[in-house]
Amino acid sequence: MIHKDPDPATTIRRMVDGYQVSQAIHVAATLGIADLLADGSRTSDELAAATGTHPATLYRLLRALASVEVLHELDGQRFELTPLGQPLRSEVPDSIAGWAAFIGRPYYWQAWPGLLHSVCTGENAFQHVHGTDVWTYRSTRPDESAVFDRAMTSLSRRSNAALLAAYDFGRFRTVVDVGGGNGALLVAVLAANPGVQGVLFDQPHVVSGAASLLERAGVANRCHTVGGDFFESVPEDADAYILRAVIHDWDDDASIRILTVVRRALAEDGRVLIVERVIAPANEGRDAKFSDLNMLVGPSGRERTREEFAELLEASGLRLARVLDAGSFCVIEAASA
Numbered sequence: 001m002i003h004k005d006p007d008p009a010t011t012i013r014r015m016v017d018g019y020q021v022s023q024a025i026h027v028a029a030t031l032g033i034a035d036l037l038a039d040g041s042r043t044s045d046e047l048a049a050a051t052g053t054h055p056a057t058l059y060r061l062l063r064a065l066a067s068v069e070v071l072h073e074l075d076g077q078r079f080e081l082t083p084l085g086q087p088l089r090s091e092v093p094d095s096i097a098g099w100a101a102f103i104g105r106p107y108y109w110q111a112w113p114g115l116l117h118s119v120c121t122g123e124n125a126f127q128h129v130h131g132t133d134v135w136t137y138r139s140t141r142p143d144e145s146a147v148f149d150r151a152m153t154s155l156s157r158r159s160n161a162a163l164l165a166a167y168d169f170g171r172f173r174t175v176v177d178v179g180g181g182n183g184a185l186l187v188a189v190l191a192a193n194p195g196v197q198g199v200l201f202d203q204p205h206v207v208s209g210a211a212s213l214l215e216r217a218g219v220a221n222r223c224h225t226v227g228g229d230f231f232e233s234v235p236e237d238a239d240a241y242i243l244r245a246v247i248h249d250w251d252d253d254a255s256i257r258i259l260t261v262v263r264r265a266l267a268e269d270g271r272v273l274i275v276e277r278v279i280a281p282a283n284e285g286r287d288a289k290f291s292d293l294n295m296l297v298g299p300s301g302r303e304r305t306r307e308e309f310a311e312l313l314e315a316s317g318l319r320l321a322r323v324l325d326a327g328s329f330c331v332i333e334a335a336s337a
Helices: 008-016 018-031 044-051 055-067 097-103 112-121 125-130 134-139 142-166 184-192 211-217 252-265 286-297 306-315
Strands: 071-074 078-081 174-178 197-202 223-227 240-244 271-276 318-326 329-336
Touching: 008 018, 018 055, 018 097, 044 055, 044 078, 055 071, 097 142, 112 125, 112 286, 125 134, 125 286, 134 142, 142 184, 142 318, 142 329, 174 184, 174 252, 184 197, 184 211, 184 223, 184 240, 211 223, 240 252, 252 271, 252 306, 271 306, 271 318, 306 318, 306 329
Parallel strands: 174 197, 174 240, 197 223, 240 271
Antiparallel strands: 071 078, 271 329, 318 329
């Protein structure tokens, strides 16, 4: 068990050293350790043989993860998953395996030391470190793009149940998932609402990988994919457009451009559904406020308050209708002004 030391110096030191835990979890996720332990405990040597790693060094990683309760060490250097480690499995409903495998990728990790530059200048850390924006970087590196897509699918699956519980999608005829990646959210919407048709819209190289997911989910006959650029156009005349974790990737000017394009395509009496974290009052809302720093470092976007969303919508020819809690996210529902 973790020793709960109330001493502030010890607590803050552990926070400072948090990157060590993050990297250890990233390595375990990349190696698929949790999946290998899904059916029961295994020795570190068995895990090393299965992952092609150095046995003695893998043991050092595993015992460190056991010290923070991700794993549990048994006699004979044997390890089992704990409840805390279960979400690192790839196929469980609340899996974060894709996200854990993404966040330690060297190119993304290397951008975070640029946070000081961002705070001092207001500029994007990733651009400062790598000399290009994160989208261009990944578009020329298919392997990194695939890791990122899996991370987004992982996060989407975790939030889908809360989103479906919070919002009634069954009242729509056609739902367009704008920037929908491989389609995890749209699959969940269509599976829960048999009368709804879907359109998955994202960059061509992204939606090209969605066909197998749609087929496996049994919704391919009610959904088609469209590749394009949401700064230029989106499929027209649908009565609902979902933008999940899209607007937070962009600054205000770019966000207004995206929302204006969506508003022009929106059917009469249609709805734009922005699914994002909303910045909480002072001293609250850790997830959204650290996600905001992640946006500053990575894609050069930001998380926003309810009032800031309302201003974006007004500038885009939309009006804020309501905001619904959906777990760690909110549904910001908008209509044409």
